[in-house]
Amino acid sequence: MTTDLLDIESLLSDEERATRARVRALVDREIRPHIAEWFERAVFPRELVPVLGEAGLLGMHLTGYGCAGRGAVEYGIAMQELEAGDSGIRTFVSVQGSLAMSAIAKHGSEAQREAWLPRMARGEAIGCFGLTEPDAGSDPGAMRTFARRDGDDWVIDGAKRWIGLASIADVAVIWARTEEGVRGFLVETDSPGFTATAIEPKLSMRASIQCDIALEGVRVPESMRLPEARGLRAPFECLNEARFGIAWGALGAGRDALEQALAYAAEREVFGKPLAAMQLTQARLAEMALSLQQAQLLALHLGRRKEAGLLRPHEISMGKLASVRAAIDVAREARALLGGNGVSLEHSPMRHAANLESVRTYEGTDEVHTLVIGHALTGISAFRG
Incomplete structure (x- = not known):
């Protein structure tokens, strides 16, 4: 199949x-x-x-x-x-x-x-990306982490939250306010004053690591400042690279959930015939396949535009929003089709659905990407009054 x-x-x-x-x-x-x-x-x-x-x-x-x-x-x-x-x-x-x-x-x-x-x-060194803060998730412009100049060094104070890999990372890309605006710094994680603590327990992304970071007087030499990173545009450029990957990645979780549902429906017998022979089952499977294929075509289109140097931020938002929506709906529907067996870790759909709750939130929530698309349509930014 x-x-x-x-x-x-x-x-x-x-x-x-x-x-x-x-x-x-x-x-x-x-x-x-x-x-x-x-x-x-x-x-x-x-x-x-x-x-x-x-x-x-x-x-x-x-x-x-x-x-x-x-x-x-x-x-x-x-x-x-x-x-x-x-x-x-x-x-x-x-x-x-x-x-x-x-x-x-x-x-x-x-x-x-x-x-x-x-x-x-x-894979000999691991990195992390410290942008999100406890009180500045969807609004990175509200970040409080501050880097002040001290001779030939910078001293960084602040906090970051939901930072993937931080507790196992060798280097952290830390974004901080300075007197000249937002700048990026490479902070080796064994630096005095740098602490990363894994956030536990979690109901999602359990085979991954997300952390709180505390920065207390962390001293960084000027040579570790990213010289070309000026303003929030710099981290946003990196976020768009990750969002593009999510537009593809989420569809893998959705596809795997659909494949598990198909295999289960073919083998499971109810009322003397395979579950897959039921009209309602076929309707559910058809809807799942349709939504994933539509999102897959969009992801492929975005990929070709990226390779041609034509991809724009609002297009990435459309891809991330469409793919994650499709994938999470498919994973949930696949879990339901598996009935009670669907809550077992023997099957992947519920695990994918739980993970996709995080994927839906990070690198921009549904609301953020909707407003990016709205800005592209109207020319009016709704993020700030």
């Missing part, structure tokens, strides 16, 4: 299909056999990091410095296959590559790129 009823595969190149097959095989080999246990125990598998690095998946859309330099569609396909395994694993790759590594690649100095990117691409 196939869920690709529109033959979207025919729109991919041989190289893109090869990337899909390679990452799918990695997921089948390294993630699927263990993910239920990782999720139940709330464990992030650090042993997977060098495996992902060796596969060229860390910063794979970046060029040079040991990065794979793959196209936008190949990157999206890889994120989709990883999230078919679990959103938490895809999130690690996104935080490492699309946030931390992209910040260094886009806004760092040559010395910073040479020092960090090759090691991060191999």
Whole structure:
């Protein structure tokens, strides 16, 4: 059985299909056999990091410095296959590559790129991205973290929240206000005054790590400031890289949930015939497939536009919003189709649905992306009075 009823595969190149097959095989080999246990125990598998690095998946859309330099569609396909395994694993790759590594690649100095990117691409160093704060989630302009100049150094004080990987990271990209506006800093996590504490317990993204960060008089040399990062545009450029990956990744979770529902419906017998033979079951499956295929075509369109250098922020918002909405609805419907068995970790839909609650919230809530689209339509920003 196939869920690709529109033959979207025919729109991919041989190289893109090869990337899909390679990452799918990695997921089948390294993630699927263990993910239920990782999720139940709330464990992030650090042993997977060098495996992902060796596969060229860390910063794979970046060029040079040991990065794979793959196209936008190949990157999206890889994120989709990883999230078919679990959103938490895809999130690690996104935080490492699309946030931390992209910040260094886009806004760092040559010395910073040479020092960090090759090691991060191999998985020998882990990065995190400190933008969100306890009182500044959807409104990063309200951040309170402040960096003051002290001779040749900067001293940073503040707090960050829901920062992926922070407790295992070697370097943190920290965004802070200064007297000259928002700037970005590379903070080595063993610096005095830097503390990262995992947020526990969680009902979502349990095979991933999200943290609180406290910065108390953290001293950073000028050489660790990202020289090209000026204003909120800098972190937003990184966020858009991650949002693009989410527009693809969420569809992997949705597809996996649909495939599980299809397999279950074919095997489960009710009233003397397969569940899949029931008209209501077929209607539910058809709706799930339709919504995923529509979102998949949008994601592919965005990928082609990104490769052509034409992709705009509101288009990324449309992709993130459409994909996550479709995926979470499909995961919930698939769980319902599995009946009582659907609440068991033996099956993936409820795990995907729980994870997608986080995916729906981070990198911009539904409301934020709706207002980005509204701004593009009307030319009027509704974010501030």
